[in-house]
């Protein structure tokens with residue numbers, strides 16, 4: 001089977017899962033791949049302004065519906081991923097990032113100084129680092145869902161959560177990070193009727209403009 005048909009079949013197979021089978025868990029090897037899909041997400045300048053909090057503890061998961069508009073996916077899924085964005089990109093963070101580039105690529109200590117200065121100047125002019133960082137976080141969400149679909153793992157992206165309450169529960173309040181969006185991952189319940197619902201999309205012609 002050509003790769004592209006596997007890809008599109010996987011994207012058609014995936015849907016926003018409404019009901020997970022709580023008895024089915026993502027195995028360690030599969031999870032490791034999904035975790036890598038998060039870490040390998042590209043970001044503007046490579047700054048990676050995020051943390052991914054992965055909740056598998058049943059006691060913590062059972063507290064989530066109450067702070068997720070009573071949705072049950074966070075409790076019944078296998079792994080609940082919370083995507084948190086950095087609130088700021090300050091000079092200290094930029095320096096740490098530059099240091100990581102230098103050591104990873106074994107560059108001379110001052111090789112990235114010009115790039116560092118551009119980053120400091122560019123970020124100093126921005127109105128909201130949190131808005132910018134939140135947009136980066138959504139790239140991770142998309143990549144995660146795509147990777148999951150290719151591995152036949154079900155997901156439900158979730159904005160129907162109370163970010164402040166998630167921050168409190170996960171110990172993020174008063175840290176550099178804050179909850180933006182979440183994604184439940186696991187396996188669909190066989191009685192989830194949403195799985196059979198037809199995909200609703202505007203036509204290619206309407207959405208894709210070739211110039």
Ligand SMILES: Cc1cc2nc3c(=O)[nH]c(=O)nc-3n(C[C@H](O)[C@H](O)[C@H](O)COP(=O)(O)O)c2cc1C
Nearest residue numbers: 014015016017018071156157158159160161181199
């Ligand atoms: C950012 C984002 C937030 C969403 N939040 C929720 C949510 O809180 N609960 C839910 O059941 N579905 C949620 N959805 C699922 C969408 O309703 C769903 O993706 C859309 O209707 C398209 O259907 P499909 O994903 O099954 O193809 C969300 C989707 C996205 C992308």
